[in-house]
Amino acid sequence: MISVALKSSHGETAEGFTIRALVKISFIQGDLYSTKEIRARYLSYYQTKQCQEPGCSSVALINSRVGGGTAGGAVAARLSEVEGWRVLLLEAGGPPPPESVVPGLNVVLMQSDADWSYFTVPQKHSLKGYVGKSCHFPLGRALGGSSTINWMMYVRGNRRDFDNWEAMGNPGWSYDKVLKYFKKSEDYRGVRRPDTAFYRGVGGPASVENKRWGTPLMHAILKAGRQLGYDVVDPNGPEQIGFSIPDMTTRNGRRGSSAESYVRPAAFRRSNLHVVMNALVTQLFNKYYKSLIGLQGFTVGPMLTRPKSRGTVRLRSPDPKDPPLVDPNYLSHPDDVAILVRGIKFALTVGNTPALREELGARFHSQPLPGCEREIPGSDPYWACYVRHMAKTTWHAVGSCKMAPPSDPFGVVDHTLKVRGVSGLRVVDGSIMPLVTSGNTNAPCIMIGEKGADMIKEDWGVLPG
């Protein structure tokens, strides 16, 4: 989301852009799963007005936002609270499709009109099992941005993530300073416990709740975590690493340790299986997965939360309509492979607990992966080979306009999110993160939007004391 402040006494129009909506466009994110009721509340809370309405073109101040995604929606909504301000939100996509409010239906939005549908360039170090060594790189193209097509998991990240941002030379971004923005955006509808209540917000626009129902698999996973000695904690509360949590998410780290990856066991049905697998090369799919078709199953997928590999996003051509060249350069750093191998071993440990193996009757698919036959199955080199063939994105790309002090040559914005060397221009979205947070990124993007809006208000002297 790019924010430009324009002063106008005659009312500028934004030539060449589609003006979709004005005023109070916001965001929605369910903790685990949001519901139609939550979406309805959000839509009624943030009424949209078409630009053709009287008064639209005669405003004295236009705050212009490019991108109505997670952070952009939050900024636009908060700025529109200022009396006399009009907010112009330019969004390339259309309204959020109905599927976006149904938990789990986001899979049908992949490569739909609500998705920019980028693909990575062929990868040198990874994606060996995928067609063209490339994978789908989804990004939301609709009001709501990527939150429109995401899995609706609400995870703020670890307090050390934000403390580290500040330590890197970005004053004002420590956990203690950003916590109020997480709380401001939140309407927590889960059980309020004395030990976590301080950390949760009530009355904000983003409804957050615990999952209302649990499958036998979910209960088995939680039991497995307990059998391994992990606590079940609220990952958005005071103790963020225990990080099994009630949505079947569990941290790969003991209490107090530095979590490098986490494991998300996700139940899926046959249709999802197809969605996950359809980019794999046919030969690999036939040899490895075909025998599973028709069976029920679930995956335990370790996710790397602090990757060391770095990639690039470049222009493909001077035509702005051409998709960019997205090169995540996955697994170019050997530590990333090593941590994922550890993650797989942890997943095996989880799968072999009595809760899963004996009570649920789960068995690992033991077929050697085509392409890795030369390695001894179960050895570290085998799993490293497996990772290089099978690992793909979990959709938390950030940091392309990183926030940094002037001493950092790779910084794009300062700690107030102003673009270096350009006046009147801010970037307010996930791209400013100096390092990715340890978890999913939507909640941090909402927080960035909330904080960015306050910075703009402060600059204009309209921030309520």
Ligand SMILES: Cc1cc2nc3c(=O)[nH]c(=O)nc-3n(C[C@H](O)[C@H](O)[C@H](O)COP(=O)(O)OP(=O)(O)OC[C@H]3O[C@@H](n4cnc5c(N)ncnc54)[C@H](O)[C@@H]3O)c2cc1C
């Ligand atoms: C498939 C998927 C699943 C995910 N699952 C989760 C999850 O469960 N939990 C979680 O916390 N996070 C999840 N994430 C990540 C999270 O949704 C994103 O980090 C977050 O939405 C990013 O917010 P943002 O404001 O930075 O950008 P976005 O929300 O992507 O917003 C960018 C907006 O800018 C618009 N735009 C781009 N170019 C232009 C232009 N030229 N003109 C006008 N508009 C433009 C886009 O259409 C888009 O609406 C997921 C992401 C994806 C893709």
